[in-house]
Amino acid sequence: MEISAGGRLEVRITASDVGKRVSVRQLIEPADATEKFTDTVGVLTSWDDGVLLITRKGGESVRIPESSLVAGKVVPAAPARRRGPAASYGELAAVAARAWRPVESERLGEWELRAAAGFTRRANSVLPLGDPGLPLDEALGVVRRWYGDRGLPAYVQTATGGEGTQELLCAELERRGWVREVTVELWTGALAPLADRAEDTGVVLSREADEAWLARYQRKGVSEVALKVLGSGPSVWFATVPGAGAPAAIGRCVVDGRWAGFAAVEVDPAMRRRGLATTVMAALARRALDEGASAAWLQVEEDNAGARALYAGTGFAAHHAYHHYREPAADDGGR
Numbered sequence: 655m656e657i658s659a660g661g662r663l664e665v666r667i668t669a670s671d672v673g674k675r676v677s678v679r680q681l682i683e684p685a686d687a688t689e690k691f692t693d694t695v696g697v698l699t700s701w702d703d704g705v706l707l708i709t710r711k712g713g714e715s716v717r718i719p720e721s722s723l724v725a726g727k728v729v730p731a732a733p734a735r736r737r738g739p740a741a742s743y744g745e746l747a748a749v750a751a752r753a754w755r756p757v758e759s760e761r762l763g764e765w766e767l768r769a770a771a772g773f774t775r776r777a778n779s780v781l782p783l784g785d786p787g788l789p790l791d792e793a794l795g796v797v798r799r800w801y802g803d804r805g806l807p808a809y810v811q812t813a814t815g816g817e818g819t820q821e822l823l824c825a826e827l828e829r830r831g832w833v834r835e836v837t838v839e840l841w842t843g844a845l846a847p848l849a850d851r852a853e854d855t856g857v858v859l860s861r862e863a864d865e866a867w868l869a870r871y872q873r874k875g876v877s878e879v880a881l882k883v884l885g886s887g888p889s890v891w892f893a894t895v896p897g898a899g900a901p902a903a904i905g906r907c908v909v910d911g912r913w914a915g916f917a918a919v920e921v922d923p924a925m926r927r928r929g930l931a932t933t934v935m936a937a938l939a940r941r942a943l944d945e946g947a948s949a950a951w952l953q954v955e956e957d958n959a960g961a962r963a964l965y966a967g968t969g970f971a972a973h974h975a976y977h978h979y980r981e982p983a984a985d986d987g988g989r
Contacts, residue, residue, distance in 0.1 A: 663725035669701040671728055673822055676708065678726035680718050694718065695729065697814075699825035709824055711815035712956075713837055713977050739842055739912075739949035743816040743974055744783060746840060746951060751781055753908035753915040755886035757879055760800065763787030767800050771879040775836060775978045779809035782823060790826055798981055808981040809835075816974035824977065831982035838953050838977075843970035845914055845950045848932075849939035857937035858894045867892050869900040870920055887915075891941055893934045897922055903930035907938035914942035916952040919961075931964055 667676050677695045696710040706718040756768035756777040764784025770777035778801075786793035794808075801808040810827060813819040828834070860867070863884050868876055876884075884890075887908035895903040902925050906918040916938065921930045939950065952970065954961045 665723050665726045667698065667726040667728060672698050672701055674698055674728045675730070676726060677729045678706070678708065678718060679724050680722040681724050682722070691724065697821035699821050700829075707825055709814060709821040712975050713814045713824060713834065715825065715828060739844060741842060741949070741973065743813055743818045746842070746973060747781065747783060747813065747976075749910050749913045750776075750840065750915065750951065750953070752910055753887045753917070754883060757882050758804075762793060762796055765793065765797075767797060769801070769804050769806060770883050771877065772806055773873075773877065773880045773883055775809050776811065777883050778806055779811040779978055781811055782820065791830075794830065794981075801981075810979045811976055812979060813974050813976040815972075819974055824979070827979045832979040833982070834977050835980050836955075836978045837975055838955050839972045839975050840951060840953050841965055841970040842949060842951045842973045843965075843968065845939050845943055845948050847969050848936055848950065849943050851932060851936040853940070854895075854933045854937065856895055857934060858896065859937065859941060860892045860894070861890065863892050863906075864894075866896070866901055867894050867904050870894075870904045870922070871918060872920055884918075889945055891938055893938050895930055895934060897925070903934050905931075905934035905938055907942060909942045909945045909947050912946070912948050914939065914947040914950045916950060919952075926960075932968060935968065 663679065667678070675696065676698045677693065679691050679693050682690050682692050694708050694710070694716050696708040696716070698706060699709045699715070700707040704720045706720060708716045708718060710716065751766070754774070754776050756770040758769045760767045763786040764782070765786045766781045766783070768777055768779060768781065772778055780797055788796065797810065798808045810832065812824050812827070814821050814824060863871070863881065873880065884906065887910065889909040891907045891909070893905040893907070894901045900922065903921040904918060905916060908915045916935055919931050919934055942950070950970070952965060954965060
């Protein structure tokens with residue numbers, strides 16, 4: 655907190671600091687002698703009618719009455735992590751998008767509208783990596799019509815918690831009634847330590863997702879559209895650990911320059927806690943190293959404790975969070 659030379663806490667932010675990362679302290683129980691305070695750090699996304707809206711790293715929005723502030727200051731962007739490869743949000747967003755391509759896309763300024771017959775939100779959402787070339791309300795109108803013409807709900811994929819992420823856009827979408835449905839974290843890590851793990855000759859690598867691989871994949875009834883999305887990317891590899899019937903474990907990796915992206919790492923529930931997920935990732939990592947990659951990324955949902963523990967144990971750490979906002983219902987006026 656900001657403390658003056660006289661030892662007093664001071665509020666050193668104003669409405670002109672909207673868009674900046676701030677740290678504020680507010681008084682939450684002013685009525686008794688044991689006053690209590692709470693601190694909030696995040697991006698100041700609005701300051702209207704005496705209320706501050708701050709978006710935290712994970713995407714949650716906190717409303718703080720101006721009257722409750724006792725201290726506040728602008729703070730620098732979060733320091734670089736001590737482990738893992740350095741990367742901007744823009745670089746990782748573009749790499750992740752190339753690893754999971756839609757079957758149809760269209761540009762709206764620097765936004766990309768993506769569709770794949772409803773197979774996953776990522777392939778059926780707008781990726782807004784800049785200016786749409788229109789005022790926001792007009793751009794969102796174009797988005798809703800584009801997805802409506804395809805019989806799909808409109809989603810916008812945004813990110814928070816990193817340098818250059820989209821806290822302001824998140825706040826504007828929420829102000830217009832768009833609903834955040836899913837939050838996922840993108841994690842990064844070095845590739846070599848993963849590849850250096852003991853080699854297992856039982857992992858089979860292929861350029862295509864065959865029937866055996868698909869038998870273990872969690873999304874059942876995979877269509878031709880889904881197969882196109884799964885097979886998309888600069889250099890795609892599928893890993894399989896054979897089992898009795900369906901494979902014991904599977905994984906997918908897309909190599910793109912210095913990056914290797916892991917996805918669909920799944921293990922037979924009866925064979926978990928035997929290191930099979932790590933075995934699959936290590937085999938894919940070695941292939942990615944052979945193709946010139948040195949860094950890795952993956953995506954993990956907030957509530958997947960098992961996956962988070964696995965990835966943390968293999969040297970990965972969170973880089974930023976991304977969210978999917980769904981269009982407001984038709985009867986709410988599209989506010």
